[in-house]
Amino acid sequence: xxxxxxxxxxxxxxxxxxxxxxxxxxxxxxxxxxxxxxxxxxxxxxxxxxxxxxxxxxxxxxxxxxxxxxxxxxxxxxxxxxxxxxxxxxxxxxxxxxxxxxxxxxxxxxxx
Amino acid sequence: xxxxxxxxxxxxxxxxxxxxxxxxxxxxxxxxxxxxxxxxxxxxxxxxxxxxxxxxxxxxxxxxxxxxxxxxxxxxxxxxxxxxxxxxxxxxxxxxxxxxxxxxxxxxxxxxxxxxxxxxxxxxxxxxxxxxxxxxxxxxxxxxxxxxxxxxxxxxxxxxxxxxxxxxxxxxxxxxxxxxxxxxxxxxxxxxxxxxxxxxxxxxxxxxxxxxxx
Numbered sequence: 001x002x003x004x005x006x007x008x009x010x011x012x013x014x015x016x017x018x019x020x021x022x023x024x025x026x027x028x029x030x031x032x033x034x035x036x037x038x039x040x041x042x043x044x045x046x047x048x049x050x051x052x053x054x055x056x057x058x059x060x061x062x063x064x065x066x067x068x069x070x071x072x073x074x075x076x077x078x079x080x081x082x083x084x085x086x087x088x089x090x091x092x093x094x095x096x097x098x099x100x101x102x103x104x105x106x107x108x109x110x111x112x
Numbered sequence: 113x114x115x116x117x118x119x120x121x122x123x124x125x126x127x128x129x130x131x132x133x134x135x136x137x138x139x140x141x142x143x144x145x146x147x148x149x150x151x152x153x154x155x156x157x158x159x160x161x162x163x164x165x166x167x168x169x170x171x172x173x174x175x176x177x178x179x180x181x182x183x184x185x186x187x188x189x190x191x192x193x194x195x196x197x198x199x200x201x202x203x204x205x206x207x208x209x210x211x212x213x214x215x216x217x218x219x220x221x222x223x224x225x226x227x228x229x230x231x232x233x234x235x236x237x238x239x240x241x242x243x244x245x246x247x248x249x250x251x252x253x254x255x256x257x258x259x260x261x262x263x264x265x266x267x268x269x270x271x272x273x274x275x276x277x278x279x280x281x282x283x284x285x286x287x288x289x290x291x292x293x294x295x296x297x298x299x300x301x302x303x304x305x306x307x308x309x310x311x312x313x314x315x316x317x318x319x320x321x322x323x324x325x326x
C-alpha cells in the first residue's frame with residue numbers, strides 16, 4: 001500500500017508537475033523570468049545560425065571553360081560544416097600537385 | 113518554439129493526435145519543432161510548409177521576434193534578413209499594422225492566456241521557494257517523476273521528445289480531464305484549446321487553494 005497523500009497539501013508530485021510545466025512554457029512561449037537572457041537575443045543567435053546553415057547548404061564548386069560548365073562538385077561535408085559554424089569561419093583554397101602546393105586560390109569567408 | 117495549442121493545430125492538419133505529434137515532430141521536451149539534420153524545419157518541403165494553415169506564432173511573426181517578461185510585457189524585434197527566405201520583407205509601417213496583416217490576433221490571444229497561467233505557476237513556485245530545486249531531479253523518486261506527468265523537469269534522462277509536462281499534450285490532458293469531470297471534449301481546435309486553458313486554470317486554482325495565501 002502506498003502512502004496516503006493529504007489532499008490539502010501540495011505534494012512533491014505536484015511540485016514536479018508545476019516545475020516541469022513552467023519550464024516547458026518558458027521554452028514554448030519564450031516567457032522570461034528573473035535574470036534569464038531575453039528570448040529575442042537567443043532567437044537572434046538562433047536565426048543567425050540558421051541563416052548560415054541555409055546560405056551554405058547547396059554550395060558547389062564549378063569548373064568552366066569560358067561559359068561552358070565542365071564539372072561541378074558539392075562542398076565536402078567537413079568544409080561545409082566549418083563555413084556553417086559561425087560568421088567568422090574562413091576556408092583557404094590551395095591547389096596541390098604531387099603533394100606540393102603550387103597555387104593559393106584565395107579564401108572563402110563564411111560571411112561574404 | 114511551439115505551445116501546446118500550436119501542437120494541437122499542427123497535429124490536426126496532419127490528421128494525427130498530439131501524443132503522436134510530440135513523439136514524431138517535437139524536440140526539447142516537446143517545446144520545439146524538430147529540424148532535419150542539415151538544418152531546416154521538419155515541415156519545410158520544396159513546395160512549402162506542410163502545416164502552413166496552423167503554423168506556430170513564431171513562424172507567423174517572422175521577420176519579427178516576440179518576447180515576454182515575467183510581468184507579461186511584450187517586446188518585438190526584427191530578425192536579421194535572410195537572403196534565402198522567399199518572404200517579401202520591408203521596414204515600412206508599424207509592428208501593430210504588421211500583426212494585423214498577418215492575422216495573428218487569436219494566436220497572440222492564446223499566447224497571452226497561457227502567459228497568465230505561466231505567471232501563476234511562477235508565483236506558486238516562488239511561494240514554494242523551490243526555484244533552486246527545479247533542476248534537482250534527485251529530490252524526486254523515479255515513481256514520483258513518472259506520476260508527475262510525462263517526464264519530470266530537468267531530469268535529463270528522458271528522450272528529447274518526451275514532454276517536460278503532460279500539459280504539453282492537449283489530447284492526453286483533455287482525455288484525463290474528461291475522465292475526471294465526465295464532460296465531452298470538443299473536437300474542433302478552438303474549443304479544445306479553450307477547454308485546455310480551463311483545465312489548467314482549475315489545476316492552478318486547486319494548487320493555490322491548497323497552498324493557501326502567499
